[in-house]
Amino acid sequence: MKLELKELRQAFHKIPEPGFHEFQTKQLIEDVIASFPQEHLEIVHWRTGLIVKVTGTEPTQTIGWRTDIDGLPITEQTGVPFVSERPGFMHACGHDVHITIALGLLGALSAQPAKQHVVIYFQPAEESPGGALPMREWVKANRPDLLPDAFYALHVAPELPVGTISTKPGILFANTSELYIDLHGVEGHAAFPHQTTDMSVAVAHLLIQLQSIVSRSIDPLEPSVVTIGKMTSGTVQNIISGHARLEGTIRTMNAEVMTRIKKRIEAIVAGVEQAFECEATIDYGSSYHQVFNTPELAEAFQAFTEVDGELDFVVAKEAMTGEDFGYFLQEVPGVLFWAGAASDYGLHNAKMLPNEAMLEPIAAFLERFFRSQ
Numbered sequence: 001m002k003l004e005l006k007e008l009r010q011a012f013h014k015i016p017e018p019g020f021h022e023f024q025t026k027q028l029i030e031d032v033i034a035s036f037p038q039e040h041l042e043i044v045h046w047r048t049g050l051i052v053k054v055t056g057t058e059p060t061q062t063i064g065w066r067t068d069i070d071g072l073p074i075t076e077q078t079g080v081p082f083v084s085e086r087p088g089f090m091h092a093c094g095h096d097v098h099i100t101i102a103l104g105l106l107g108a109l110s111a112q113p114a115k116q117h118v119v120i121y122f123q124p125a126e127e128s129p130g131g132a133l134p135m136r137e138w139v140k141a142n143r144p145d146l147l148p149d150a151f152y153a154l155h156v157a158p159e160l161p162v163g164t165i166s167t168k169p170g171i172l173f174a175n176t177s178e179l180y181i182d183l184h185g186v187e188g189h190a191a192f193p194h195q196t197t198d199m200s201v202a203v204a205h206l207l208i209q210l211q212s213i214v215s216r217s218i219d220p221l222e223p224s225v226v227t228i229g230k231m232t233s234g235t236v237q238n239i240i241s242g243h244a245r246l247e248g249t250i251r252t253m254n255a256e257v258m259t260r261i262k263k264r265i266e267a268i269v270a271g272v273e274q275a276f277e278c279e280a281t282i283d284y285g286s287s288y289h290q291v292f293n294t295p296e297l298a299e300a301f302q303a304f305t306e307v308d309g310e311l312d313f314v315v316a317k318e319a320m321t322g323e324d325f326g327y328f329l330q331e332v333p334g335v336l337f338w339a340g341a342a343s344d345y346g347l348h349n350a351k352m353l354p355n356e357a358m359l360e361p362i363a364a365f366l367e368r369f370f371r372s373q
């Protein structure tokens, strides 16, 4: 049966779910897999994800493919007929496309297995709090045979044309750490500020001071980012705020720079506590290991793409994006690459819309790549 990738992608696009809540997504993945020939397949469940093994015909190795399956808390504004049916959630990072391509690959291999064993990981919670690390640890403890010898994954690239693949040997994506800061002061009447400690004023100063870390405390030759994506404070217009919260993320290409940034954050927060008579807590949430492509495999992957000749290969630049696939590459050789999606709007934007014309060529390319191993 020929899988209609566009329809499938639209079906996944309608049901974005947050990390570790991908219940409907997992069910749809299972339903699609149930329509494939089953004789060469083994399906292993892990929380809201799954791993599917396709037994090879003359295996000497196991080759892995990983797709992430979660959505983002963004209200979609694409206006497409297959718009998200979950208010406040959207596949704004292209994981609907990733899942569809993985199923395209799996459908082809289930009908006619490759020489090598293939394991396809449908991994939850890439955006947050991170599914790769606990999934890797579970596999190592319970099914070490499912840990591949080489591991591959893609991410849609809105800025690249359809039919383009892009990666590089070595570091591709940054180390990340989430950042949550709560400020607790004394709430009170808008007319009596001297009886309160106003957390709106405190958090405004804190936000500006945090933005001095990269420009003043970090070597300009060390790429780094401190982004505050969300700032909240107070309740209504005539109550002085007793609580404020910042939510953000830190990105670095160097683990030592991450440590330095955290030290500066802690010093600045301590200063704000003193200056604005409040109490603060800092929580670093989840952190992701950098994505480091195994040089020999990245070079071999580029060579395959160029000899195959169906897609254009562009050497990538490093990006400050995070990806918990980095945790798999920490222990297993492999490659993450960008796949051109030609969207006018970038990742994590409410209008991000990958061009569906990318689906078939990438899925077909992956089938050829996996058969070549």
Ligand SMILES: CC(=O)N[C@@H](CCC[C@H](N)C(=O)O)C(=O)O
Pocket (backbone or CB within 6 Å): 093, 126, 127, 128, 155, 176, 177, 178, 248, 249, 250, 286, 288, 320, 321, 322, 323, 324, 347
């Ligand atoms: C590909 C991509 O966009 N990944 C996310 C990963 C987020 C990691 C974590 N929740 C954080 O914000 O630090 C990204 O934002 O780069």
